[in-house]
Amino acid sequence: MEEANNQSKKWEQEEISNEMNNWELTEEESVDWRGRPSNPKHGGTRAALFVLGLQAFEIMGIAAVGNNLITYVINEMHFPLSKAANIVTNFVGTIFIFGLLGGYLSDAFLGSFWTMLIFGFVELSGFILLSVQAHLPQLKPPECNPLIDQSSCEEAKGFKATFFFMALYLVALGSGCVKPNMIAHGADQFSQSHPKQSKRLSSYFNAAYFAFSMGELIALTLLVWVQTHSGMDVGFGVSAAAMTIGLISLVSGTMFFRNKRPRRSLFTPIAQFTCSSWNLRDECSWNFLVEPSTIRTIREFSFYCLFTLVIQAFII
Known part of the structure; x- marks a missing residue:
């Protein structure tokens, strides 16, 4: 009987320990007012x-x-x-x-x-x-x-x-x-x-x-x-x-x-996107006349360039 009680207490302690470990894994970015990890x-x-x-x-x-x-x-x-x-x-x-x-x-x-x-x-x-x-x-x-x-x-x-x-x-x-x-x-x-x-x-x-x-x-x-x-x-x-x-x-x-914890500002990826767009502006330029038959192609090309710039900006 005593061994069963000890085993039960051991399981409870392990369960509490696992819960604390899971908390630390999921809440590692949360701290108290002194900067210590929260609990x-x-x-x-x-x-x-x-x-x-x-x-x-x-x-x-x-x-x-x-x-x-x-x-x-x-x-x-x-x-x-x-x-x-x-x-x-x-x-x-x-x-x-x-x-x-x-x-x-x-x-x-x-x-x-x-x-x-x-x-x-x-x-x-x-x-x-x-x-x-x-x-x-x-x-x-x-x-x-x-x-x-x-x-x-x-x-x-x-x-x-x-x-x-x-x-x-x-x-x-x-x-x-x-x-x-x-x-x-x-x-x-x-x-x-x-x-x-x-x-x-x-x-x-x-x-x-x-x-x-x-x-x-x-x-x-x-x-x-x-x-x-x-x-x-x-x-x-x-x-x-x-x-x-x-x-x-x-x-x-x-x-x-x-x-x-403070992280980078929201303005950081916006600035990165702006700089990346400016640096890659030549890759999304074209030199041909705009004719009615090519409007769809130009539109698709512009969307492709915009999508590429966004992806590259946020990967930086």
């Missing part, structure tokens, strides 16, 4: 919840600023309507442009976790500076009512305008670099090699969209109401508080995250 304790639903916390509170803060920004620019900074509209659209567009930078830094150098952490604090600093400017009269033009007489209102210039744009684009830089990494980092917590975790991955995407929608809903109702009734300084301060809670959620999950 089965890392990742999963628990780790993804911390990312969802950041996502909900980050969108809450940025949406509250973006949706009421034109009111602040006109009423407080006294920019004319056309210029105020350009400021808001440029701000939103810059967020998406910086998304490319965030993805590049994550893939090539920092990884998604450190990119979110660093630029999350950049975004938070922008919220704080906006709140400080909205609160201090010294950082704003003299008060007036632009709806009654726009010509009597002094537009923000010099240091006041510089302070405003610096704060605004710190928010854009931080938000742009954080956004493309939140969904990716949350999805990295689920291993495709484990059936249970792979099934939970689709549920995570549903939860991520729910977190995004709830953050947007609260921003467009509660936070906008706070900005309208308590002032923009309080509204920007609430956005800063929301971002702080999101960063606390991210930092709280540090010990549980599975992090992918």
